[in-house]
Amino acid sequence: MPEALKPSDISKPSKRLAHIRPEELPPLPPPYEDFNNKTIAELKEEKVAKVEASLDDTIAIGIPKPKNKEEEESYIRAFLSGLQKLFQKENNWGFLQPLLLSMDHCAKCQTCSESCPVFESSGRKEIYRPNFRSEVLRRLYRKYVKPFGKLSAKLTGDIDLNWTTISRLAELAYRCTLCRRCASVCPVGVDNGLITHEIRKLFSQELGIAPKEIHDKGTVQQLKVGSSTGMNPVAVKDSVEFIEEEMTELAGFKVEIPWDKEGAEVLLLHNAGEVLAWPENVGAFAIILQAAGISWTLSSESVGYDGVNYGVWYDDVQLARVAVKHAEIAKKLKVKKILIGECGHAHKALTIIADRVLTGDLNVPRESAVVLMDDIVQRGKLKLDPSRNNFPVTLHDPCNLVRLMGIVEPQRRILRKIAPKFREMTPHGVENYCCGGGSGFAIMSSFNFAEWRTLVSSRKKFLQILEAFKEEPLAVPKYVCAPCSNCKGAIRDILDYYQARERSNLHYGGLVELIVNAMEGMKKPMIKFGEE
Amino acid sequence: MGLQIISYLCLIVFLSAVGLRIRKQWKMPVHFRWELYPVQHEPREKASYGGSYMEEVNWWEKKRRKSLINEIKYMVPEILLLRGLREENRSLWNVSFPFHFGLYLLFATLFLLFLGAIILVSGGKVSPGAGAFSSLVHYLTIVTGFLGLILGTLGVIGLIHRRLKDPNLKNYSSPLDFVNLFLFLLFLGVSLTAWLFFDHSFEGARGYIYSLITFGSWPEGAGGKIGVLGGFAAFLASLLFAYIPLTHMSHMFMKYFMYHSIRWEDTPNVKGSRLEAEILNNLGFKPTWVAPHIGADGKKTWADLAAPKPKEG
Numbered sequence: 001m002p003e004a005l006k007p008s009d010i011s012k013p014s015k016r017l018a019h020i021r022p023e024e025l026p027p028l029p030p031p032y033e034d035f036n037n038k039t040i041a042e043l044k045e046e047k048v049a050k051v052e053a054s055l056d057d058t059i060a061i062g063i064p065k066p067k068n069k070e071e072e073e074s075y076i077r078a079f080l081s082g083l084q085k086l087f088q089k090e091n092n093w094g095f096l097q098p099l100l101l102s103m104d105h106c107a108k109c110q111t112c113s114e115s116c117p118v119f120e121s122s123g124r125k126e127i128y129r130p131n132f133r134s135e136v137l138r139r140l141y142r143k144y145v146k147p148f149g150k151l152s153a154k155l156t157g158d159i160d161l162n163w164t165t166i167s168r169l170a171e172l173a174y175r176c177t178l179c180r181r182c183a184s185v186c187p188v189g190v191d192n193g194l195i196t197h198e199i200r201k202l203f204s205q206e207l208g209i210a211p212k213e214i215h216d217k218g219t220v221q222q223l224k225v226g227s228s229t230g231m232n233p234v235a236v237k238d239s240v241e242f243i244e245e246e247m248t249e250l251a252g253f254k255v256e257i258p259w260d261k262e263g264a265e266v267l268l269l270h271n272a273g274e275v276l277a278w279p280e281n282v283g284a285f286a287i288i289l290q291a292a293g294i295s296w297t298l299s300s301e302s303v304g305y306d307g308v309n310y311g312v313w314y315d316d317v318q319l320a321r322v323a324v325k326h327a328e329i330a331k332k333l334k335v336k337k338i339l340i341g342e343c344g345h346a347h348k349a350l351t352i353i354a355d356r357v358l359t360g361d362l363n364v365p366r367e368s369a370v371v372l373m374d375d376i377v378q379r380g381k382l383k384l385d386p387s388r389n390n391f392p393v394t395l396h397d398p399c400n401l402v403r404l405m406g407i408v409e410p411q412r413r414i415l416r417k418i419a420p421k422f423r424e425m426t427p428h429g430v431e432n433y434c435c436g437g438g439s440g441f442a443i444m445s446s447f448n449f450a451e452w453r454t455l456v457s458s459r460k461k462f463l464q465i466l467e468a469f470k471e472e473p474l475a476v477p478k479y480v481c482a483p484c485s486n487c488k489g490a491i492r493d494i495l496d497y498y499q500a501r502e503r504s505n506l507h508y509g510g511l512v513e514l515i516v517n518a519m520e521g522m523k524k525p526m527i528k529f530g531e532e
Numbered sequence: 533m534g535l536q537i538i539s540y541l542c543l544i545v546f547l548s549a550v551g552l553r554i555r556k557q558w559k560m561p562v563h564f565r566w567e568l569y570p571v572q573h574e575p576r577e578k579a580s581y582g583g584s585y586m587e588e589v590n591w592w593e594k595k596r597r598k599s600l601i602n603e604i605k606y607m608v609p610e611i612l613l614l615r616g617l618r619e620e621n622r623s624l625w626n627v628s629f630p631f632h633f634g635l636y637l638l639f640a641t642l643f644l645l646f647l648g649a650i651i652l653v654s655g656g657k658v659s660p661g662a663g664a665f666s667s668l669v670h671y672l673t674i675v676t677g678f679l680g681l682i683l684g685t686l687g688v689i690g691l692i693h694r695r696l697k698d699p700n701l702k703n704y705s706s707p708l709d710f711v712n713l714f715l716f717l718l719f720l721g722v723s724l725t726a727w728l729f730f731d732h733s734f735e736g737a738r739g740y741i742y743s744l745i746t747f748g749s750w751p752e753g754a755g756g757k758i759g760v761l762g763g764f765a766a767f768l769a770s771l772l773f774a775y776i777p778l779t780h781m782s783h784m785f786m787k788y789f790m791y792h793s794i795r796w797e798d799t800p801n802v803k804g805s806r807l808e809a810e811i812l813n814n815l816g817f818k819p820t821w822v823a824p825h826i827g828a829d830g831k832k833t834w835a836d837l838a839a840p841k842p843k844e845g
Contacts, residue, residue: 006703081822089561090817093834097560098794105783105790108704109628111621126703135704157706184568187616188783189790194566208823220825316564317819317826320838337590351586352565355801356811357838363803365592375589406569406584406798430569430582 005126007135010168011160017127017168018056020456024123028459029466031503040455041448048447052167056127058452060174060444061211063167072163075207079166080144082206086198087145094316094356095201098194103141106134106190112182117433117460118175130182130192133172136165137195170209173199177438177457178313179399184430200314210314214440218310219318223325226302227272228310233300239275240282240298247283252523257286260333261297267335268296268369269307269326269350271343271485278488281342284512284526288373291519292381297333304329307340308485309349313439323354327362337365339372342510344398344484345438347405368401370483373515374410377417383520386418389527391477393419393514394468396461396491397432398484406430411483411511418518419481425464433460435482437490453490454497462494465506474505477529483511505529533748535763540744542770549777550785557789561817562810567798572606573598579606584798592800607791612636627694631687634720637680642741644673645734649742652751658738673734681727685720688713712779719768726761736762 005017022039040057051062066072085091086099112130113119119128126132139159143149159165173196180193203209222228227236240257247255258264266289274281289296299305303325311319327350330338340347351366358364376382395415401407408429415422425432435442436458444450469478482488491508500506507529517526570582575597578584585591609615614632618625648658648669656662658670692713695701731737736758742751758766776782783790801807815835819828827837 004699004703078822085819085821089814091819091821093561093814093817094564095566097557097563097789098566100560101786101790101794105780105786107780107783108701108709109617109621109624110700110704111617111624113700114620131704155706155708155711157704157708180568183795185616185620187614187620188787189795191566191568191794205821205823205826208825215825317821317834317837320834324838352567356562356564357815358801359808359812359815360803363801363808365590367589367591368586371587371589403569403582404567405586406567406571406574406578406582407587408569408581408583410587 005132007132007139007157008159010127010136010172011162011165013164014054016054016056018122018125020057020122020125020452025455026121026123026459026463028463028498029470032466032498035498038455040451043447052171054164055168055171056125056175056452058449059447060171060449061209062446063170063209065167066163075163075166076161078207079161079202082202083140083144085206086202087141092198092201092316094353095194095198098191099198102134102190102192102194103138105188106131106138107188108135109187112186112190112192115181115185116176117179117181117436118177118457121459122456127172128175130176133169133176133199134190134192134195136169136172137199140165169199170203173203174211174440174444175457177399177434177436177441179434179438180403181399181431181434184403197313201316204315205317211440211444211446213444213446214310214313215315215318218308218440218443219315219322222303222306222308222310223318223321226304227306228308229272229276229306231272231275231306233302233305236272236275236305237300239279243275243279243283244286246279247287250283250522250524250526251287252521255283255286255290257282258297259300261295263334264295264297265336266294266296266339266372267304267330267333267337268298268339268341269343269346270298270305270341271308271346272306273308273485273489274341274343275305278485278510280513280526281510284510284516285341285369287516287519288376288382288512292376294372294376296339297335299329299333301329301332307343307346307350309346309354310440312345312349312353319349319353320357323350323357324362326350327354327358327364330364331361335364337367339367339369341369342483342485342488342512344400345486347407348400352405368405368407368410370401370407370410370414370511373512374413377414377515382515384418384515384518385520386420386518388518388525389419389514390421391479391529392421392423392469392472393479393481394423394425394465395428396425396435396465396480396482396484396487397428397430398482398487399432399434399438401484402432403430411481414511414515415481418514419479423468425468433464435461435484435487435490436494437486442486442489442493450493451497454493458490458494461491462498462500465491465494465500466504469504469506474503477505477507479514479527480506480508481511481514482508501530535740535766536744536748538767539770542774545774546777549774550782553777553782553786557786557793560793561814562807563794565798566794568795571796571798573600573603573796575599576602592802603796611787624694627687627690629687630683631691631716634680634682634684634687637676638684641673641677641680641734644669644676645738645741646745648673648738649745649751652738652742653745658735659733670733673738674732677727677734677737681720681724684716685724688716688720692717708779712781715768715772715775719765719772722761722768723765726759726765729761730759731762737766740766 116130122128139157143153176196178193183191218228309322579602
């Protein structure tokens, strides 16, 4: 058996630090045994010749290799400069205290390891151990930021700083979904998820390095065009008009989706990805809010129709820019509150993190749509017939909504009322497992990253879903309710990759679709298995 | 008096280091919220499953309910019994718990020794038959001291063994981690030997505390009982006192901040509040991040940069 890697090995050049072997992965049960031999497609030499690819079998960022020694040294200087800034209040007041506490108090007991779905599902590859990347940063911090660090490094744990260290560390920051399950089991309170977040931030804010899907095509595009989907206000209005027509046909009455209604009670912020990928989710919200008599509106102003905020995963400045823009739009519309649709990270970004960015009139109250939906359902504002949802349903808990925000019961109260065959996954609630698509993974697909995600980071979730429905016969359609766009994206990819629709009759969707499906008086069902 | 001077110096280092660490935390700028549920100061019905006040419609219009009792009910077994470690990492708990609980018992012993020394200073006696309270102090000191030394020693041997044999721990351990553990082993081993052969009733140890309180004098008959080993144990104990708050082992008390200032820090920002004032102050900081999309120039504040004007596209 080869000797396990140590944190200091990250700096030693080699072709690859870790390799996923199919026989080491947790096995999938029947009828998925054939996938137990699947391996991640080898990266083609000519495609990766010019980018950093020595961490493992995949690439999330694709950092260009330095052309010469000077460029390499300039990377190192920039990294060290960013490292210093992480520990300065002027540059990192938003996370300084949590970061310092997590840097200084780890007992290296490795209790965190067993809680990490990526570590477990990779066949326990050392580099994915939550504390591996943390320990790398910790050693660099002690050596280069703390007084007498270079002198004490031999005693406190040394590490070499070179291009290999930096480039692998940047990639490694994108092998953790920031689900913070590890933090929740740490006996001391150390947060490896936070440390990963800070590494990402260092690279983005100092070196301008981040996956293009979350930066160039994400926050930058959102702030420039209006949405990370690339839709401008005209395009989004066109798409929503089409949704209105579809929903009117489905409901049997005129469904109206209001735009820019000043003084409305609620400004609804969707993940704009819903408009393109899951328009029925947008439509279901419209039907419910209209039926419940809520005064609501969408915004057609740039950024105002896309609730995503990818900054929460990697860049505090981008996070603040998007959040401020959302708040400015709500203020301008004079709404009473911002309602955040079924998008986990948008909840976390605008409700929790941005709570310490938005001040004065920008501090418009924010609420989870799940909470309002629960209120509507429990107050009997909709006529519901649960027998319309007479198929097995399980609930996926988005980490951002549940473990990181404490919204656990409202969605369950709804399901208990409208889904007679609802059953929990194991574990669930605040102990849930990430879908594997968290922190941007669901939208990242450069090189072979999507395959790594499906085989490794989403594997635990797939096993959980199969377990939840294991007693159900194949002929019965089964519904995975995932009230989060990114989670839905990851689950969609799992079901596609493993052919789970064909093999297990597995389907997925949001929560509001289930509510509308249970509503009496609808001309057509909202959920039509096999047509998604 | 040389040993006492070392103890005084170590106590000064201990108090200063603890004070500085705590002061540093209090002086930290308000940070972004980063809580993790369950948050134990939520009312019982919510804390039981990890729910938050944000589960309520229009939560900002409602009075927040917080439960100190829930927090205490969670923290007491967490601190005393290392509940989290027991649940998540049982095999490590088997050695970590005796070590930590042994140290708690030794802290209790130290308190009892101090109490006994006060009795002696006041002219009383600490021995069987010297009154109910004095007898209680006498016997409790022996019980907590003995158990503390035994548990601590077994625990630290177990921890050293685990750290040497388990590659998951060994590969992440630095030389300093072993130095720390061996320092504890040395202190516990020396103290246990001193107790076993010279100071069964901790009379010598109590006498040493007496000498610290009285700046050098010893209670009658106790001076000789501390012996060379006892003196060495007192020296090592003093050293550990000074050393712990300088290392990651300060998690013993810094855990308070990790829970209360981060994991459970869910205070919502309210218009016109002190919290908002602190946030506004932080938004006035001038960052110097140099990635082009940030647009920082050392003059623009966070508030300026947050105005959504992308610099690239």
